[in-house]
Protein backbone atom coordinates (compact mmCIF):
# COMPACT_ATOMS: atom_id res chain seq x y z
CA UNK A 1 0.00 0.00 0.00
CA UNK A 2 1.62 3.29 -1.06
CA UNK A 3 1.69 5.99 1.61
CA UNK A 4 2.64 9.63 1.05
CA UNK A 5 4.88 10.71 3.91
CA UNK A 6 5.34 14.39 4.64
CA UNK A 7 7.71 15.56 7.33
CA UNK A 8 6.91 18.83 9.02
CA UNK A 9 7.59 20.90 12.09
CA UNK A 10 4.60 19.49 13.94
CA UNK A 11 4.08 17.69 17.21
CA UNK A 12 1.28 15.37 16.17
CA UNK A 13 1.11 12.69 13.55
CA UNK A 14 -1.74 13.21 11.09
CA UNK A 15 -3.00 10.28 9.10
CA UNK A 16 -5.59 10.87 6.41
CA UNK A 17 -7.32 8.90 3.68
CA UNK A 18 -8.46 11.02 0.74
CA UNK A 19 -11.05 10.60 -1.96
CA UNK A 20 -11.07 9.64 -4.69
CA UNK A 21 -9.39 6.27 -4.49
CA UNK A 22 -8.42 6.28 -0.82
CA UNK A 23 -4.92 7.74 -1.08
CA UNK A 24 -3.12 7.54 2.27
CA UNK A 25 -1.08 10.45 3.54
CA UNK A 26 0.79 10.76 6.79
CA UNK A 27 2.25 13.98 8.14
CA UNK A 28 4.86 13.29 10.78
CA UNK A 29 7.16 15.31 13.04
CA UNK A 30 10.66 15.57 11.59
CA UNK A 31 12.29 13.71 14.46
CA UNK A 32 10.10 10.61 14.05
CA UNK A 33 12.07 7.71 12.52
CA UNK A 34 10.97 5.81 9.41
CA UNK A 35 10.38 2.74 11.56
CA UNK A 36 8.11 4.65 13.91
CA UNK A 37 6.13 5.94 10.93
CA UNK A 38 5.86 2.46 9.44
CA UNK A 39 4.66 1.14 12.78
CA UNK A 40 2.13 3.97 13.08
CA UNK A 41 0.67 3.03 9.71
CA UNK A 42 0.68 -0.70 10.40
CA UNK A 43 -1.14 -0.33 13.71
CA UNK A 44 -3.85 1.69 11.94
CA UNK A 45 -4.13 -0.55 8.90
CA UNK A 46 -7.62 -1.71 9.91
CA UNK A 47 -8.85 1.85 10.13
CA UNK A 48 -7.21 2.77 6.80
CA UNK A 49 -8.78 -0.22 5.04
CA UNK A 50 -12.20 0.67 6.43
CA UNK A 51 -11.93 4.22 5.07
CA UNK A 52 -10.76 2.94 1.69
CA UNK A 53 -13.74 0.57 1.56
CA UNK A 54 -16.09 3.51 2.17
CA UNK A 55 -14.63 5.33 -0.82
CA UNK A 56 -14.64 2.16 -2.92
CA UNK A 57 -18.34 1.80 -2.07
CA UNK A 58 -18.99 5.37 -3.18
CA UNK A 59 -17.21 4.60 -6.44
CA UNK A 60 -19.26 1.49 -7.03
CA UNK A 61 -22.38 3.55 -6.44
CA UNK A 62 -21.21 5.90 -9.11
CA UNK A 63 -20.85 2.99 -11.55
CA UNK A 64 -23.94 3.81 -13.58
CA UNK A 65 -26.33 1.68 -15.56
CA UNK A 66 -26.71 4.46 -18.13
CA UNK A 67 -30.50 4.25 -18.25
CA UNK A 68 -33.19 6.92 -18.25
CA UNK A 69 -34.03 8.35 -14.85
CA UNK A 70 -30.54 8.02 -13.41
CA UNK A 71 -28.89 11.04 -11.80
CA UNK A 72 -25.74 12.37 -13.43
CA UNK A 73 -23.76 15.43 -12.40
CA UNK A 74 -22.51 18.14 -14.73
CA UNK A 75 -20.52 21.04 -13.27
CA UNK A 76 -21.90 20.36 -9.81
CA UNK A 77 -25.54 20.19 -10.93
CA UNK A 78 -27.66 17.09 -10.83
CA UNK A 79 -29.49 16.07 -14.02
CA UNK A 80 -31.87 13.25 -14.84
CA UNK A 81 -30.57 11.20 -17.71
CA UNK A 82 -32.87 10.67 -20.68
CA UNK A 83 -31.58 8.01 -23.03
CA UNK A 84 -32.80 8.45 -26.60
CA UNK A 85 -32.19 5.66 -29.07
CA UNK A 86 -31.74 7.16 -32.50
CA UNK A 87 -29.88 6.76 -35.78
CA UNK A 88 -28.36 10.20 -35.18
CA UNK A 89 -24.68 10.48 -34.42
CA UNK A 90 -24.33 9.56 -30.71
CA UNK A 91 -23.97 12.61 -28.48
CA UNK A 92 -25.09 14.16 -25.22
CA UNK A 93 -26.69 17.54 -24.57
CA UNK A 94 -28.20 19.41 -21.68
CA UNK A 95 -31.86 19.62 -22.53
CA UNK A 96 -33.12 21.68 -19.60
CA UNK A 97 -32.07 22.64 -16.11
CA UNK A 98 -33.03 19.13 -15.04
CA UNK A 99 -32.55 16.85 -18.01
CA UNK A 100 -29.47 15.52 -19.73
CA UNK A 101 -30.15 13.84 -23.07
CA UNK A 102 -27.96 10.98 -24.18
CA UNK A 103 -28.51 10.07 -27.81
CA UNK A 104 -27.23 6.59 -28.68
CA UNK A 105 -27.70 3.98 -31.39
CA UNK A 106 -30.54 1.53 -30.76
CA UNK A 107 -29.48 -1.38 -28.57
CA UNK A 108 -26.11 0.09 -27.58
CA UNK A 109 -24.50 -1.42 -24.51
CA UNK A 110 -23.96 0.24 -21.14
CA UNK A 111 -20.30 0.55 -22.00
CA UNK A 112 -20.94 2.30 -25.30
CA UNK A 113 -23.41 4.68 -23.66
CA UNK A 114 -20.89 5.48 -20.93
CA UNK A 115 -18.21 6.21 -23.50
CA UNK A 116 -20.51 8.59 -25.40
CA UNK A 117 -21.14 10.47 -22.17
CA UNK A 118 -17.45 10.44 -21.23
CA UNK A 119 -16.54 11.90 -24.60
CA UNK A 120 -19.00 14.71 -24.01
CA UNK A 121 -17.66 15.33 -20.48
CA UNK A 122 -14.15 15.38 -21.87
CA UNK A 123 -14.96 17.95 -24.58
CA UNK A 124 -16.68 20.21 -22.05
CA UNK A 125 -13.86 19.90 -19.56
CA UNK A 126 -11.28 20.64 -22.26
CA UNK A 127 -13.05 23.89 -23.09
CA UNK A 128 -13.55 24.98 -19.47
CA UNK A 129 -10.03 24.08 -18.45
CA UNK A 130 -8.54 25.85 -21.48
CA UNK A 131 -10.34 29.05 -20.46
CA UNK A 132 -9.21 28.71 -16.85
CA UNK A 133 -5.61 27.95 -17.76
CA UNK A 134 -5.51 31.01 -20.00
CA UNK A 135 -7.05 33.10 -17.24
CA UNK A 136 -4.64 31.92 -14.54
CA UNK A 137 -1.30 31.57 -16.32
CA UNK A 138 -0.57 35.33 -16.30
CA UNK A 139 -1.82 35.68 -12.71
CA UNK A 140 0.39 32.90 -11.39
CA UNK A 141 3.16 33.90 -13.79
CA UNK A 142 3.79 30.47 -15.35
CA UNK A 143 3.21 28.75 -18.66
CA UNK A 144 1.96 25.22 -19.11
CA UNK A 145 3.93 23.36 -21.76
CA UNK A 146 1.17 20.80 -22.30
CA UNK A 147 -1.93 19.64 -20.50
CA UNK A 148 -4.38 16.80 -20.84
CA UNK A 149 -7.38 15.06 -19.35
CA UNK A 150 -7.25 11.56 -17.96
CA UNK A 151 -9.32 9.22 -15.86
CA UNK A 152 -7.36 8.95 -12.64
CA UNK A 153 -8.22 6.88 -9.64
CA UNK A 154 -6.43 8.69 -6.87
CA UNK A 155 -5.81 12.28 -7.87
CA UNK A 156 -7.78 15.27 -9.11
CA UNK A 157 -4.80 16.55 -10.98
CA UNK A 158 -1.09 16.16 -11.36
CA UNK A 159 1.82 18.29 -12.43
CA UNK A 160 5.24 17.38 -13.73
CA UNK A 161 7.25 20.41 -12.71
CA UNK A 162 10.27 19.29 -14.75
CA UNK A 163 8.52 19.45 -18.13
CA UNK A 164 5.55 21.69 -17.26
CA UNK A 165 2.91 19.07 -18.07
CA UNK A 166 -0.41 19.08 -16.25
CA UNK A 167 -3.08 16.39 -16.11
CA UNK A 168 -6.66 16.89 -14.96
CA UNK A 169 -9.01 14.15 -13.79
CA UNK A 170 -12.01 13.66 -16.11
CA UNK A 171 -14.25 13.49 -13.01
CA UNK A 172 -13.75 17.24 -12.62
CA UNK A 173 -16.31 17.73 -15.41
CA UNK A 174 -18.92 16.65 -12.86
CA UNK A 175 -17.79 19.07 -10.16
CA UNK A 176 -18.52 22.74 -9.55
CA UNK A 177 -16.54 25.20 -11.58
CA UNK A 178 -14.96 26.45 -8.31
CA UNK A 179 -13.52 22.99 -7.74
CA UNK A 180 -12.09 22.77 -11.24
CA UNK A 181 -10.68 26.26 -10.92
CA UNK A 182 -9.06 25.32 -7.61
CA UNK A 183 -7.36 22.29 -9.18
CA UNK A 184 -6.15 24.34 -12.16
CA UNK A 185 -4.63 26.96 -9.85
CA UNK A 186 -3.21 24.24 -7.58
CA UNK A 187 -1.41 22.56 -10.49
CA UNK A 188 -0.18 25.89 -11.88
CA UNK A 189 1.23 26.82 -8.46
CA UNK A 190 3.12 23.52 -8.51
CA UNK A 191 5.12 25.00 -11.39
CA UNK A 192 6.43 27.47 -8.80
CA UNK A 193 6.61 25.11 -5.82
CA UNK A 194 6.73 21.38 -6.07
CA UNK A 195 5.85 20.46 -2.47
CA UNK A 196 2.69 21.09 -0.47
CA UNK A 197 4.65 23.19 1.99
CA UNK A 198 4.21 26.58 3.65
CA UNK A 199 5.45 28.36 0.54
CA UNK A 200 2.89 26.49 -1.58
CA UNK A 201 0.07 27.40 0.81
CA UNK A 202 1.21 31.04 0.94
CA UNK A 203 1.13 31.20 -2.87
CA UNK A 204 -2.34 29.64 -2.91
CA UNK A 205 -3.50 32.16 -0.28
CA UNK A 206 -2.20 34.97 -2.42
CA UNK A 207 -3.73 33.87 -5.72
CA UNK A 208 -6.93 32.24 -4.48
CA UNK A 209 -7.78 33.17 -0.89
CA UNK A 210 -10.82 30.85 -0.81
CA UNK A 211 -8.94 27.77 -2.01
CA UNK A 212 -9.55 25.81 1.20
CA UNK A 213 -13.31 25.99 0.85
CA UNK A 214 -13.08 24.94 -2.82
CA UNK A 215 -10.89 22.02 -1.81
CA UNK A 216 -13.31 20.97 0.93
CA UNK A 217 -16.23 21.15 -1.47
CA UNK A 218 -14.33 18.95 -3.90
CA UNK A 219 -13.59 16.39 -1.20
CA UNK A 220 -17.12 16.56 0.16
CA UNK A 221 -17.09 12.95 1.24
CA UNK A 222 -16.06 13.25 4.89
CA UNK A 223 -12.32 13.48 4.97
CA UNK A 224 -11.21 10.54 7.04
CA UNK A 225 -8.71 11.87 9.48
CA UNK A 226 -6.93 10.77 12.61
CA UNK A 227 -4.20 12.30 14.61
CA UNK A 228 -2.37 11.47 17.76
CA UNK A 229 0.55 12.63 19.80
CA UNK A 230 3.99 11.11 20.29
Ligand SMILES: [Zn+2]
Nearest residue numbers: 186187190196
Ligand atom coordinates in the same frame (compact mmCIF):
# COMPACT_ATOMS: atom_id res chain seq x y z
ZN1 LIG B 1 -0.57 19.12 -5.31
